[in-house]
Amino acid sequence: MPRDFLKDAKDKYDVIVIGSGLAGLTSANILGRAGYEVLLIEQHYKLGGLATWFKRPKGHIFDVSLHGFPYGMLKSCRRYWNQKIADRIVPLRGVLFDNPQFTLKTTYDRESFTELLQSEFGVTESTVKEFFDTARGMNFYDDQKLTTKELFERFFPGRNDITRLLMEPITYANGSTLEDPAITYGIVFSNFMSKGVYTFQGGTDLMIGLMQEELENNGVDVRINCSADKINTENGKVKSVTVNGREIQCRSVVSNANLLTTIFKMVGEEKFDKDYLEDARAVRVNNSSTQVYMALGPEDHIDRDTGDLLFTSTADRFETDLLLSRDVTSRTFSVYYPDTRPHDKRERHLIVSSTNARWEDWANLDDEAYEASKKDLIETTLDALEKYLPNARERVVFSEASTPRTFYHYTRHYEGASFGTKFEGLPVSQALPSQITGLYHAGSVGIIMSGWLGAINYGVIVSNEVDQLLMQ
Numbered sequence: 052m053p054r055d056f057l058k059d060a061k062d063k064y065d066v067i068v069i070g071s072g073l074a075g076l077t078s079a080n081i082l083g084r085a086g087y088e089v090l091l092i093e094q095h096y097k098l099g100g101l102a103t104w105f106k107r108p109k110g111h112i113f114d115v116s117l118h119g120f121p122y123g124m125l126k127s128c129r130r131y132w133n134q135k136i137a138d139r140i141v142p143l144r145g146v147l148f149d150n151p152q153f154t155l156k157t158t159y160d161r162e163s164f165t166e167l168l169q170s171e172f173g174v175t176e177s178t179v180k181e182f183f184d185t186a187r188g189m190n191f192y193d194d195q196k197l198t199t200k201e202l203f204e205r206f207f208p209g210r211n212d213i214t215r216l217l218m219e220p221i222t223y224a225n226g227s228t229l230e231d232p233a234i235t236y237g238i239v240f241s242n243f244m245s246k247g248v249y250t251f252q253g254g255t256d257l258m259i260g261l262m263q264e265e266l267e268n269n270g271v272d273v274r275i276n277c278s279a280d281k282i283n284t285e286n287g288k289v290k291s292v293t294v295n296g297r298e299i300q301c302r303s304v305v306s307n308a309n310l311l312t313t314i315f316k317m318v319g320e321e322k323f324d325k326d327y328l329e330d331a332r333a334v335r336v337n338n339s340s341t342q343v344y345m346a347l348g349p350e351d352h353i354d355r356d357t358g359d360l361l362f363t364s365t366a367d368r369f370e371t372d373l374l375l376s377r378d379v380t381s382r383t384f385s386v387y388y389p390d391t392r393p394h395d396k397r398e399r400h401l402i403v404s405s406t407n408a409r410w411e412d413w414a415n416l417d418d419e420a421y422e423a424s425k426k427d428l429i430e431t432t433l434d435a436l437e438k439y440l441p442n443a444r445e446r447v448v449f450s451e452a453s454t455p456r457t458f459y460h461y462t463r464h465y466e467g468a469s470f471g472t473k474f475e476g477l478p479v480s481q482a483l484p485s486q487i488t489g490l491y492h493a494g495s496v497g498i499i500m501s502g503w504l505g506a507i508n509y510g511v512i513v514s515n516e517v518d519q520l521l522m523q
């Protein structure tokens with residue numbers, strides 16, 4: 052008999068949360084803490100969604116998306132999780148840029164950027180100030196026609212080098228491009244600039260473990276290996292969810308699964324208005340990425356001065372197409388020193404190389420071509436790493452590649468999207484409850500609501516809406 056992962060689950064809950072990404076986890080926690088009966092289901096055997104990690108023989112533990120987030124995570128974790136989680140959020144020390152246009156090191160905050168823009172790029176103090184104030188003043192209700200490219204042209208005309216400095220890390224952090232609305236840039240850039248880049252000390256495994264503990268303390272019924280097959284509705288209202296073939300009643304559903312999967316696969320087109328469906332069909336998913344995970348031998352180490360995040364590129368200019376190209380020129384190296392997991396006595400030094408990528412470049416390769424492409428990705432990454440880690444090829448004792456197909460496999464996101472959908476996904480996600488009472492979506496969407504902080508904050512917003520509905 053196959054194991055029943057829903058053993059002893061109730062027949063009815065106030066809320067069913069589908070998916071345990073950071074948005075789903077946060078919604079479940081807030082609603083459980085508020086006293087609602089919450090069932091959290093995750094199709095994978097692990098909680099966390101893209102906030103995940105994996106172990107390999109000889110004690111290597113790799114984090115998949117723990118590279119850096121804004122300081123705002125500390126406040127959100129303290130308020131919506133607990134002090135123990137918030138206390139582990141610490142700053143990264145050094146960010147390096149290295150490309151044919153410039154090489155520099157920064158703490159990646161407003162003070163450092165103000166200084167660099169003047170001393171290295173010759174911008175006047177007043178222009179720098181005006182740019183920062185404009186970016187910080189942006190909000191969701193602004194004119195959304197202005198693109199990021201136009202924003203940069205307004206302040207730094209013809210300066211592709213400045214565009215690169217300002218844009219490269221944000222493209223990496225949320226997949227936004229120069230062609231996206233400027234607010235997708237301004238909001239995220241300002242969040243980072245307020246105090247620099249932060250990380251979670253202890254690793255993703257520890258954070259998700261602490262979150263699971265908190266969920267259970269708040270009475271949330273947490274189930275892994277449980278897939279939501281169908282969201283059932285009646286008279287325009289949520290009625291139940293079919294999970295691993297079993298129907299469980301509920302008053303409300305928060306779907307943390309991909310927005311388009313939620314609408315088209317779990318609910319079904321026939322349940323929505325024509326206009327809404329048209330908007331939903333027009334939503335573009337955001338890009339995916341490739342990564343190469345590398346570990347050094349047990350006796351080896353990386354000099355602390357190398358930095359934590361290295362934005363490297365061999366491309367002469369900064370352009371969106373080049374960033375996504377299969378012919379990789381840009382790589383972001385995240386360096387993990389032993390203090391990433393201070394409790395781990397093995398003191399390992401690890402490097403993860405990430406590059407944004409397109410689903411279609413990987414989706415249709417046959418097995419042989421796929422394996423060969425992954426091998427090529429590892430080899431070319433080792434070549435590129437040599438500049439920052441001398442003798443990299445001999446020193447890296449373990450390496451493994453992931454591709455857009457890997458992300459699809461583990462999260463079921465359309466096209467392996469790393470950052471949900473493009474901007475137009477946000478209003479479609481927000482309008483879901485106006486189509487079906489009791490149905491909400493929380494998760495990486497619209498660029499702004501993606502990344503660890505964006506996903507957590509969207510989970511908070513949606514749980515408040517669910518609370519208002521359930522109180523009625």
Ligand SMILES: Cc1cc2nc3c(=O)[nH]c(=O)nc-3n(C[C@H](O)[C@H](O)[C@H](O)COP(=O)(O)OP(=O)(O)OC[C@H]3O[C@@H](n4cnc5c(N)ncnc54)[C@H](O)[C@@H]3O)c2cc1C
Nearest residue numbers: 070072073074094100101116118119279308494495502503
């Ligand atoms: C390579 C990479 C690097 C990144 N680096 C950073 C970074 O440095 N900083 C940062 O802030 N962000 C980073 N991100 C982005 C960040 O990880 C994500 O935006 C965020 O974790 C997404 O959270 P989410 O709540 O949207 O859900 P997701 O993490 O996407 O999780 C959705 C969950 O729903 C589950 N699910 C789907 N369908 C079903 C179903 N039918 N039934 C049950 N469960 C289902 C999935 O299994 C998954 O667990 C990175 C992402 C990637 C891929």
